[in-house]
Amino acid sequence: VPGIDASDIPLIAVVLILLATPIFIWCGIIYFKQIFNENPVLTVNSSGITEQTNKIFTGLVKWEDIEDIKIIPYMDNTYWIGIVLKNPTKYIENEKLLKRQNKQRDTIGWAGHIAFTSLYYKKQIGEVSYTMQYYLAKSKAEAN
Numbered sequence: 001v002p003g004i005d006a007s008d009i010p011l012i013a014v015v016l017i018l019l020a021t022p023i024f025i026w027c028g029i030i031y032f033k034q035i036f037n038e039n040p041v042l043t044v045n046s047s048g049i050t051e052q053t054n055k056i057f058t059g060l061v062k063w064e065d066i067e068d069i070k071i072i073p074y075m076d077n078t079y080w081i082g083i084v085l086k087n088p089t090k091y092i093e094n095e096k097l098l099k100r101q102n103k104q105r106d107t108i109g110w111a112g113h114i115a116f117t118s119l120y121y122k123k124q125i126g127e128v129s130y131t132m133q134y135y136l137a138k139s140k141a142e143a144n
Contacts, residue, residue, distance in 0.1 A: 044132055053120065066139070
């Protein structure tokens with residue numbers, strides 16, 4: 001770089017900058033895409049639940065495949081929503097991911113196969129919870 005003497009910058013700083021720059025650019029692109037993403041992060045309707053809170057999401061989880069829904073309070077008016085599946089292998093194809101989900105559930109006292117937070121819709125958690133419980137009860141009543 002013109003005007004900067006190479007002896008003023010330690011070699012380790014140059015190496016760290018060269019390694020970190022592509023990571024920062026990649027993260028910037030991902031976050032920039034998210035700004036213009038208009039897809040809803042959670043859809044609850046008569047078909048089932050679709051959550052898209054991160055890049056790896058399950059897709060539509062049908063009501064007949066859901067055993068229970070757990071809503072666990074966290075801090076700062078945030079909640080963890082756990083969907084307990086009757087057959088988790090149907091939705092989690094990757095064996096390693098399934099084992100990790102089960103291990104995580106056992107270690108932190110969590111009971112669910114698919115888990116996500118209410119971070120994106122803190123104010124509407126009451127409505128979301130009520131709607132999920134309503135459709136789950138309706139599905140169970142129709143099954144009987």
